[in-house]
Amino acid sequence: MANLKWKTPRSKTRSRRAANWKLNPVTTVDCPQCKQAKRPHFACQFCGFYNGRQVVQPKDPHAGHDHG
Numbered sequence: 001m002a003n004l005k006w007k008t009p010r011s012k013t014r015s016r017r018a019a020n021w022k023l024n025p026v027t028t029v030d031c032p033q034c035k036q037a038k039r040p041h042f043a044c045q046f047c048g049f050y051n052g053r054q055v056v057q058p059k060d061p062h063a064g065h066d067h068g
């Protein structure tokens with residue numbers, strides 16, 4: 001390749017393709033139990049179900065503190 005006349009300006013380096021790859025493309029599937037969007041291969045964060053059974057406790061708004 002012939003010599004470049006100018007090096008790429010800093011304003012252009014930020015918009016190069018590799019610089020714009022998404023770091024964390026979040027994939028979701030519908031939970032078969034509660035139909036919420038959840039991560040595949042993870043227990044549902046809403047109902048705690050995975051593979052047809054409850055494997056984790058779902059998120060509880062009262063978790064972490066005790067008030068009857």
Ligand SMILES: [Zn+2]
Nearest residue numbers: 031034044047
């Ligand atoms: Zn669910």
